[in-house]
Amino acid sequence: MIKKGTTAKVVLLAALFFFMVMIGGCNLVKMNPEAEKKQTVAKIGEKTITKQDFNYYLTLTKINAKVQGQEFPTDKEQLAQVNSQILDNLAEDQLMLQLAQKEEVKVDEKKAQEQIKEWRELLQGDLGGEEEYKKFLQENDITVEEFDDFLKNIDINNQYITGLYEKITKDAKVTDEDVVKYYQENTKQFDPSTVEAKHILAETEEKAKEIEKKAKEGKDFDALIKEYNGKEGIREAADLGEFQYTKMIPAFSEVVFKMEPGEISNPIQTDYGFHIVKVEKKNEKPVQKLDEVRETITEQLEQTVKYEKFTKYTTENREKIDIKKYPDKL
Numbered sequence: 001m002i003k004k005g006t007t008a009k010v011v012l013l014a015a016l017f018f019f020m021v022m023i024g025g026c027n028l029v030k031m032n033p034e035a036e037k038k039q040t041v042a043k044i045g046e047k048t049i050t051k052q053d054f055n056y057y058l059t060l061t062k063i064n065a066k067v068q069g070q071e072f073p074t075d076k077e078q079l080a081q082v083n084s085q086i087l088d089n090l091a092e093d094q095l096m097l098q099l100a101q102k103e104e105v106k107v108d109e110k111k112a113q114e115q116i117k118e119w120r121e122l123l124q125g126d127l128g129g130e131e132e133y134k135k136f137l138q139e140n141d142i143t144v145e146e147f148d149d150f151l152k153n154i155d156i157n158n159q160y161i162t163g164l165y166e167k168i169t170k171d172a173k174v175t176d177e178d179v180v181k182y183y184q185e186n187t188k189q190f191d192p193s194t195v196e197a198k199h200i201l202a203e204t205e206e207k208a209k210e211i212e213k214k215a216k217e218g219k220d221f222d223a224l225i226k227e228y229n230g231k232e233g234i235r236e237a238a239d240l241g242e243f244q245y246t247k248m249i250p251a252f253s254e255v256v257f258k259m260e261p262g263e264i265s266n267p268i269q270t271d272y273g274f275h276i277v278k279v280e281k282k283n284e285k286p287v288q289k290l291d292e293v294r295e296t297i298t299e300q301l302e303q304t305v306k307y308e309k310f311t312k313y314t315t316e317n318r319e320k321i322d323i324k325k326y327p328d329k330l
């Protein structure tokens with residue numbers, strides 16, 4: 001069962017994108033002249049995707065923006081980017097569906113039928129209630145009954161995608177040796193120790209050394225933060241609070257976690273610039289033992305292995321299927 005809330009909303013709208021290309025006969029948008037509707041905007045294998053199919057996706061993108069409280073772009077360049085992304089998604093979704101059907105993935109239509117009510121209630125909540133929901137559908141030239149059919153197909157196509165993923169990745173496993181190796185190579189990830197620190201981030205090493213000199217001569221670091229905050233050549237001057245090693249970039253944490261409370265650092269160079277850091281407090285704790293994190297590591301590695309296997313499968317099969325897109329027809 002899909003969890004209600006923000007995650008479910010994103011899943012619903014993403015799933016809506018997926019199945020629309022497979023469904024015809026429901027007028028989500030005001031149709032352009034017949035000839036334009038039939039223009040081919042993409043071809044995936046033997047499946048032709050028309051301008052009308054694209055318009056379904058475009059309408060659903062607008063629905064997504066409305067539900068998320070976002071303004072749909074009107075700028076010509078931004079709209080072209082949106083159209084290009086929609087066409088890419090449309091082609092990819094059609095590819096996934098063809099692969100699922102090729103692998104003879106099974107779906108449960110009864111389950112999909114039962115899912116309709118939950119999807120409908122979710123959208124009604126997003127759009128302000130049942131009447132607003134009906135009004136919104138009417139404005140898009142679609143009835144509640146027609147949209148119920150769409151909702152059913154959301155679940156059917158989710159089943160196709162999930163089934164394909166599970167079938168292709170079912171044999172993807174990790175060994176205990178893999179888990180041990182990962183733990184040994186990523187010990188810092190399992191260290192709950194923290195540091196409380198403040199820093200001033202300068203654009204140049206010269207500016208950082210100027211700040212370092214003042215700090216090490218005894219000037220109060222909070223006063224230095226106030227002095228340099230907002231000045232030219234200073235990217236940040238702030239209290240970083242309490243953080244673990246892995247919350248900061250390695251080049252930063254590697255130095256800071258070796259410092260003692262009250263110590264002022266030399267300039268620490270990172271991709272952001274040159275940091276002068278004062279450590280306020282250290283909270284050292286024992287590293288979690290392997291047995292405490294074995295299950296977490298195993299799940300993480302299995303997800304990675306499955307993702308890599310599925311990506312390899314889709315890449316190889318994508319090369320076997322002729323995919324053509326015609327963005328100039330949009």
